[in-house]
Amino acid sequence: MLSVRDLGVAFGAVEPLSGVSFSVEKGETIGIVGESGSGKSLTAMSVMGLLPLIGGRITGGKIVFDGQDLTDLPERAYRKLRGGRIGLITQNPMTSLDPLKKIGPQVDDVARLHLGMDATQARARTVEILGTLRIPEPALICERYPHQMSGGMKQRIVIAMALAADPDVLIADEPTTALDVTVQAQIIRLLDDLVKQRNLALVLITHDMSVVAQTCDNVVVMYAGRAVEYGPVETIFDRPRHPYTQALIACIPRGLEETARLTGIEGTVPTVINYPKGCPFHPRCARAEAICATDPPDFSVEGDSAAACHFAEVAHAQPA
């Protein structure tokens, strides 16, 4: 349904994203995971064609959606896709809704624009969608304003907006980061049901490996603007072959013994201007060799997963 090949994005001279590839089919969820600053949110903006809004541009690669390459789609056609066939769910619900407008009209817009509905039809549809998202008394909610809603409620409204025009693909850019834990679980379960019931393709961008584990079919691990490992969730979680993936998995808090010590990763994520040469992870990689510092590793493919690491074969042992 949607496949991204060697996507490269640049802001002026700086290239915070290069060589990212992934694809997702209807009814499937693909997770894009990485620490903040790894460029994962840029994939969402690139797919939506909104890079110019933040001053960025696509430098290379293709974004094929339903057989059509979006990178050279004219704006008018792109606008029909946005909201119509590809829905976006933003990260911070508190600031994603126009505070001056009521909830109802903001959701109705999508249906009226893409499905050519008139006001009453659109409102009926909105109430119905809000209902499916388990929002109490949706008709009343339509008359309220964003500042009268809780964070979780607002995120559901954003999701409703994304669903309003029956899109084929949903892109969720860290949908739960700004919510507290209890609400996070509800939102994740909600997204999961939607993918199943409406046969949607979901691109879930997150930094939380446990969320990936629960919901995604495939996963792409990103580090410093590049994909370092991808593949089905089971294989990646069973036998992570890239040291960074292994470290990420190790960080998931397990077990209940008080003594369990939370493991972290030394060093900090490199900023876009000082991406290290060779393999970007080598300064923080326990197994780094001389070669890692010089030439960037290729993907060593194994079945339907791959890892960009010179020593992918060697690193089978389970982390301590």
Next chain:
Amino acid sequence: MILRYTFLRLLMLIPVSFSISVVIFMIVYLLPGDPIDNLLRVGSSPEDRAELVAQYGLDRNLVIQYFVWIGNMFQGEFGQAIVLRRPVADLVAQNLPYSLTLGGLAFLFSSTVGMTLGTISAVVRHPVLDRFMRGFILLGSTVPGFWLALLLILFFSVNLGWFPVSGAGGWTSLVLPVLTIGFGGVALVARVTRVALLDAQREDFVTLLHAKGLSSGTILFRHLMPHALLPVVTILALRIGWILGGAVTVEFVFGRPGLGSLLIRALGQRDYPVVQACLLMLALAVMLGTLIGDVAQASMDPRIREKKS
């Protein structure tokens, strides 16, 4: 909801207007000299002076005078102008329309042109246009009114003969004065609109609006403009006071009457009732301005409506 909010704001204005009316009443006694001197026939005796003082009620103690004044004010009885020897109400009635037409037109001119220029300069990010806009806004706040008025008269009336040099006859005599006052106003409104729009464009929800597939035109007019209007409305509302009194310089150069000029003349002649009436009108306009500003803001921004009531 809005009515309740407006009513509350009105209630809050009452103590304010009371204190202002006291200040206005007292200001007149700060003025050195008094109007009776202007009225007294030359070489008249102290008794004549006492009689005149009594006639205008200036002999009673201040508190009584104040309440008499306020009492009359409510019955629309502004009293008799001492030096100009005619009811103050007539004087105000004669000058107010001129101020309202000139001030009102200048207000409309500066708000519409100001907002359009502000929006254009915020939306069309063109370096040359940007530099021109900054230059224009800068010029607006540097050129003194009387100087601009003179240049406009010289160019448009003397050289081109399009408009009359001065006077208050017909629409043609309004064009240059409105341009003079409006020029400063346009600069201010344009600057505020530009900044407000730039800020609104940086808000997070704008990304989602684009993601919904709305065209940038709809986004600008349906979502961004209301946000930009909030600070603009506050600035405009606070300038309502200028409609009545701000045009003194222009009224002088163009030889037009107006409430501002009436106040200045009355100040010169120490004509207390006229000064007090003009100041009260101006204060009312200013308070009305702040009220309209608050109500407009509340009606546009639900967050304010909830918080304050």
Next chain:
Amino acid sequence: MRYSTKTQILSGSAIVAAGLLFSGAAMAQNVSIAFSASELGATAYNPVAASTLNTATSLIYDRLVEQDADQSYHPHLATSWEETADGMAWTFSLLEGVTFHDDTPFNAAAVQSWIASYAGTENEYLVEAIGSVDVIDDLTVRFNMDRPEPNLLYNLASAFMGIPSPTAFAELGDNFGVTAAVGTGPYELQSFEIGLETVLVRNEDYTWGSDLSENTGPGHIETFTFREIPDQSTAFLELRTGGIDLLLGVPTDFLQILEAEANIQIIQMPGVGISYMPINVTAPPFDNILVRQATGMAIDQEGIVAAIYNGVGAPAHNFLISSLPEANVDPALNVTYNPARARELLEEAGWVMGNDGVRVMGDERLTVRLYTANTTELTRLTQVVQAQLGEIGMEAIITVFDSSTIRDEYRNNTHQLAVRSYDWNNSDILDWFFSGNRLGYPNVSMWQDEEGQRLNDIAMTESSTSAERIANFTAYHEYVLSQHLFVPIYQPTQNIAFNSDAITVPDPVRGSRFRGQSFMDIQIVE
């Protein structure tokens, strides 16, 4: 209405504007006039009660008698008059068939109630000498005088003795002249917006114009619009662009520019006023007569006329305009420029020259307060006076006030010197400015002196014939000059400018001022 836009300022090239967009050029028979600066702010067209009147008043009301430029008196509503030998009674026979604008008849009874209405008003001094008025018959009236008044005819010809309709005057009371003004004049008051505009419309059944106008019948022009333009150069620009057709008072520095305009004609009439510097005799150092005399000699009248009035008008060397007989006093008393003598006098008075060019006496510096009103003409003249006083070592600090505030300052006696001007063409102005009971304003010199008061009373009340009055006032004038109470500076001419493409104006202008009688002869150029 065509006008030329030749201008030397910005473009320099002559552009003739094809069409006129503004409404000022109403084709209907209307002539628009701008008042001179000194006439602005008149509060009511009420000759009996108002303290300031403008030229439009002379069109609304007629007078019994009119005075020509050569001081001769011509009949108007009074066809003839004779004064008894002892000057104790005047008999006037009145013009027949004259009606007020409200169609009430003008007759002896109207004159009787009119004279009585002056009691208790600011202009009461005009009729002070009249004891009572008898109606002999419908068209004859006799004034029984309390004392001989050789100046009566002058007063009767003054704008303040225009005759209002008694019925309207009684009915409107305080509103007379404000909401309506009813007289017998050639034009009726159509609208009056204070501080902005007065519109007069022709009185169709007017046929009794005085012999000072060629046209004694209804006026040629349908309506006159009188406009009050506070800013001098705006008024000047209105004349240049055809916004107005006639400017009653042209500031001297605009004369030069106006004369260069092809379509603008200037009429210069003899002056009716003096610009002078009153000296406050009660404020040291001016309580010393030597210092006052020295101050008088510091002012170079001829230099001032040449430099800032570019030769227009005449220097003033005493307190009255040169056309008045009482002005030719003993030449020695005239105040003339003599800086050397002025410095000697100051030395004599004990003011020695300090090291910074300012004289000192002990540790006190010769620094004086010099006040003036905030009109362009007066501020300019004051600065020249300041510089000339500096030449003799007297440092003058200028403060500019608006016209009514400056009166408070005079009354509070805070001034030492001031620069001001008066507008009057009769010798009784001496009483107005120097009589003891008007200290502060208008007696800015704060002068009180029995000899002065004695001479004043004789001149004002004991002159029975005009020749006697002239002698008495000359003596009073000479005594005032001897006390050095003021420094005369300049006699301005009356300058009127009109747009010769638009209107024609009678030349020579009859009467001492450009007033009603001259407006009757204005015609529109077809």
Next chain:
Amino acid sequence: MKASSMTARTLDTFARMSIGRAFASGIGMVAGGFLILLVLVAIFAPWIAPFDYAAQNLMNANAPPGWPHLLGTDEFGRDVLSRVIFGARTSLSVSATAIAISMAAGMTLGAAAGYFGGFFERAVMTVVDLTWSFPDILIALIFVAIIGPGLTSTTFAIAIAYLAQFTRLTRAQIVRLKRETFIEATVNLGANPSHILLRHLMPNAIAPVIVVGMLAIGDGIVLEATLGFFGLGAQPPTPSWGAMMSSGTAQLFLSPWVIIFPGVAVAVTVIAVNLFGDELIRALDIRDRLRGA
């Protein structure tokens, strides 16, 4: 005492760093340079001016620009260039003193209102809003009517006209800073209000107030010029740009240079002030904190 020296030091480094950056940019350099030159001209006016600004020479009145009067002479034959130079001293000093008074009063009022809040804040802000929306020319003219014409009344008139701006700005800063956590910390440590205000709140609030103060100096010069137009500003012969520009608009036809040169001086100065002000705002990066005004 120690607190003030500490505040002075933070201010000092703060200023040096930002002023430096403001000068760095092209426009900032030109505008700032011009302003420094102007202040020098104002200070050394007596030595720079070729003639005595009050020396009249009626024979040489209204002489066009040329030699020796580079900018020509006015209607009294006084040298226009010297009067513009001395005019700088009057106009700048009047406007600067007025804005200084206005800033001091505004900051104290604003700080107190912001810090104590409640009824006091409500009262102060209402009065201040009223003065802000009252036309400044009217406030000035009323003030001059009360204490008479001259430079002192012009200074106070300008000070009152801009008082509202500084009060609002300071209050906005204080209210915003009051909620910052580091302030709550000091409160819990038992610091008394004046200590908090002086040591912590004010230093942070000063930056935007100084910048707005600079911009207001430009407006102050324009208001002084307008009062001069009404003949109520500097009394003759003291030259001020405003008085010169309004020395009888008749000059426009006889000797336009008498009006045009001071007009240019006002325009250029105010533009320089605004340009440098903008650069300072960018350098201090206080654009958002300014929105409180």
